[in-house]
Amino acid sequence: MARLKGRGVAAVNYPTGMNLGGDPSQALIHATTTGSFVITLSSVDLGQGLKTVMAQIGAETLGVPFDTVWVDTADTDTGPHCMGTFASRGTHRIGNAIIMAAREARAVMLDVAAEELEVDPADLVTDGKGKIHVNGSPEKAIDVINVALAAHFKYGKTISGRGIFMKPKSDVVPETGEMNPDSAQAHACTVAEVEVDDETGEVRVLKLTNAYEIGRAMNPAMAHQQIVGGAWMGMSHALYETTEPYYPDRAHGPLDFSEYLMPGPGDIAVMESAIIERPAANGPYGAKGIGEMTANSPIAAIANAIFDACGVRVESMPITPEKVLRGLDELRSK
C-alpha cells in the first residue's frame, strides 16, 4: 500500500532526413515590386510551424525583416516539388533549398542596390531592418522597397531565386548493411521521475527533465513546443496508447478517444527542458531538426524509472497498470 518513487534515464540520437536520402525539396523566392518576398513551396505544415521557420530562414539569408517574408504553400501548380513533411527532413532540406534560392535573390538585390548607390555590390550589407547600405557607412543607404521598384521598373531585373537541396540516394549493401542513412543526428537525454502505486499499478510521471541537442534551434520557443508536446506523446506511448490492447490478438480495439487512452491535461508531468546546439555542417544555419525524436527518450526513461521505483521490468509497451501489478505479484511470490 505505497506510492513508490523512482528515477530513470535514457539517452538517444535521431537521424535527419529520409532514410538513405533521395528526398529533394525545391523552393522559389521572388520579391514583389514593393520589397516584400514570397517563398513558394509545396511543403506541408502539420502544425510544427514550417510556415514560420522557413520565413525566418529566408529573411535571415536575404537580410530583410522577418515580417516582409511570406511563405506560400502548398499548391503543386505553383510550388515546386517537395518530397513531403516526414522523417524530420523539413527544416533541413527545405531550409537548405530556401537558403540557395535566397542567395540568388539577394545577389540580384545587391546588384541593383549597387547600381542605385553607384558602388560595388561587394561593399554593401543589409541591416536586417529594411535597408541596404555601404559597409561602415550607414548613411549611404537605400530602402529594400526602392531597390525592388528599381529592379522591376528601371532595370528590368527580377529579384528572385531558385533553390533545391538533395542528399543523393544511397543504396544499402545487402550483405553488410553498409549505408549512408542520414544527414546528421540530433541527441536527447531524458531523466524521468515517476510514482508507482503498488496497489493499482498506476504510474504517475512526476517530472521529465530533457536535454536536447538539435544543431541550432531556428525558433527556440517553437523547438520548446516540440520538446513539450513530444514528451507528452512519449509519456502517452509509454503508459497508455495502443490500438490493440491484447496484441497480437485484435480484440477490443479502441474506436474513439474515450477508449484510446492518452494523458489528459490533469495527467501531465512537470517538465524542465534545455537545448544545446552543435551546428550540423550540412544543415541550414546548422539545424538538425527535432520533429520526431521528442517522444523517444521519455519512453525508456519512464520504463527505467518504473523499474527503479518498484523493481518491475516491463518489457512491452504500453506499460499498463495490469502489467505493473502482474510484475509486482511475481516479485512478491518470490
Next chain:
Amino acid sequence: MQDLETIDTRFFSAEREADLDVVGTTVPRVDARAHVTGKTQFYEDVSFPGMLHLKMARSTRHHALLKKVDTRPAEKVPGFVRALTHKDVPNNWYTILRLIGVEPNDEPVLPEDRVLFQGEQIVAILAETAEVAGEAASKVKIEYKDLPAVFDVEEALKPGTPAIKPHGKNYFVYEGHHCRRIRFGDVDQAFKEADHVIEHRYQSAPIEHAPTETTGCIVKPEGNGRFTIYSNTQACYFTLDNAALIVGLPFNKLRVIGGTVGGGFGGKVDVTVEPIAIIAAMLTQRPVKYAYSREEEMQVSSPRAAERIYIKDGVMKDGRIIARKVTLYVDAGAYSRHSPYGTTKAAAHMPGPYSIPNVWVDAHCVYTNRTPSSAMRGFGVTIGDFALESQMDRIARMLKMDPIELRMLNAYRDGDMKAHRKKAEGCALVEVMQKAAEMTGRKLPERFKKMSSLKPVGSKGEGI
C-alpha cells in the same frame, strides 16, 4: 511556467558562434493569429456545390476470400448515386514506395478476390449526403470464405504458416534476403570474449497517430480535364504521383492543394483516400469528399508498427559493450506501405548511439492479417530506443554502474565507425547527458565531467 527559450551556450560554444538576426530568435508563429480567430483553413472547411460523399463498405473478416459482393441493397437507399469496385480502378495495384523503386505493387485500391485485414475497404459508395453514403455502405451484402489468419510476426515466418501475400512470402524481400542485415565485426567471437552476456526480448503494440483532424480529401473536377485535390496529406507530390499512376491520368492533370494539416505525425503520408476519390470525381464529374470517421482513423488508418526486438549483448566488466546482436521484427500488417523503408531505418539505427565494435542485425518486415502499419513520428526508431535504453539500464544494474556513466563510456564520438560503416560526426550524446545530469543535480565524477564527443574515450584529461 517555464522559460520558452533555454539554450545553454556553454556547450560547443566556438562551433555554434554565429551572427544571426532572425534565425535563433523567438518570433511569433505566423499561423497563430488565424488559429485563434478560427480563420485557418483546413481542407474540410471548404465545401463545393453538388459535392458527393464517399463511404466505404469494409471487411468484417481478418482474412477471407470474397465470394459475393452485392451492392443492390445499397442502391435502393434514397440518395445513393454509385458504387465503385476494383473494376472501376484503372491501375488497381500499387505500393506507395514504388516512387522510390520499391516493389512489388502489393496493395489493391479495392480488393479483387480477397481481403487481408479487418476493416479493409471493399466497395466505395457515393451518395448525396454522408449519412446516406454510410447507410448504403452498411447495406452492401458481402459473403466471405474465411482463410486462416496470421497475427504473430514469428508465427508468420515459420515454414508451415501459409503465405498471405500473392508473392508467396510473409516478409518483404531485401535484395534476395529475408530481412535487412547489418554485419559489422564478429559478434560470435566477441560473445566468447565477453565477461557477461545479457539477452532480452522487447515488444510493442500498434500505436495510432490519433490527430484531432482525421484523414480526408475533396476532389473537384475543374471541367478542363484537370482535378484539384484538397487534401491533408503530409506529402503533396507523394499523393499526386501515386494517384496519377493509379487513376491513369497524366501527372499534370492533377493538382494538389493543401499544406495546412490538423496534426500528421506520419499518419497522413499513406495515399489512401485520394485515388478512389479522384476516380469517383472522374466518373461523376462532381466534387467528391472522402473523409475518415474517427472510428476509421482509429482502426483502419495505418498505425505505428508493433515491433518485437531481441537484443543480445556481450559486456565487459568495466562497462564496455563489445557486441550487440539484434533480431527485430516489424509487423507491417497486410500491406507494405512504408514498412520496407521503416525496417531499413530501424536497422540503420542499431546499435544506438554507442560505439560497439561488433554488431549483427536482422530486421524483418513481416506481413500479418492486421491493419497495415506505416510511418509514425520516430519511424523505425522509437520502439528501438525503448528496447535499447531499457537494455542499457539493465546492463548498468547488472554491473552495478551508474546508468549515465555506463552510457557515457559507450557513447559514440566523432570519428568512430558506426555499424553501417559511416563515420560518426556531430556527436553530442556525451554532452546531452552531462547537461541532463547537471539539470537533475547529479554530480558526475571528474572523469565523466571531462568527457567530450570530440575526444575518444579514455583520452588524456579524463583521469580515472
Next chain:
Amino acid sequence: MPSTVVTLKVNGRAQEFLARPGTTLLDALRESCSLTAAKKGCAQGTCGTCTVLLEGKPVFACLVPVETVAGRSVATLEGLSDGDTLHPLQESFIELFATQCGFCTSGMIMAAKGLLARNPNPSRADVVRAISGNVCRCTGYEAIIDAVLAAAAKMKNATPIRKKAAE
C-alpha cells in the same frame, strides 16, 4: 421526413436555415452558417474540437441536435474578437505559443471562455477541469493551461469600459 426551419442566434446575429432531421448543431454551424471554426474531430463527443457556448455553457456541438436548441443563443470562436481587437484568451494563446496545428484551438478557447465567464479567478486545477474534454495531440497541454491562466490575469487587470466612461 422533411426539413425544419431553424432559427438560432449565433454570435449575436440571427441565423435562419433549413435543417434535415438529425442535423447536429455542429453541422448547422459549419454548413448552414458557414462558421467553420468549430471542427469535426470525432462526431462522437470525445475530442472537444466542436466545443461552442450554448448560452454561455460549453457544449459539444456534435452531440446537440440543432432542432432542440432552436431559438437559443450560441457563441463560436468567430464571435470572440471585437473587430480587429483580440480577446485576452486569443492574445495569450499567441504570446505563450499555445497553438501548433490549430485544430483543437477553437474548442480549447471556447471551453476556456466558458470557464472564465463563470469563474474569473480560476486555479490551475479549475483550468485543467475545464479543458479535460478537449484533446490536443500536439502541445502537451502545458502551454494551453498557462495561456488560460494568463488570460484570466489579464482580464482581472483590465480597466472595465463602464468604469472609464463614468470617470
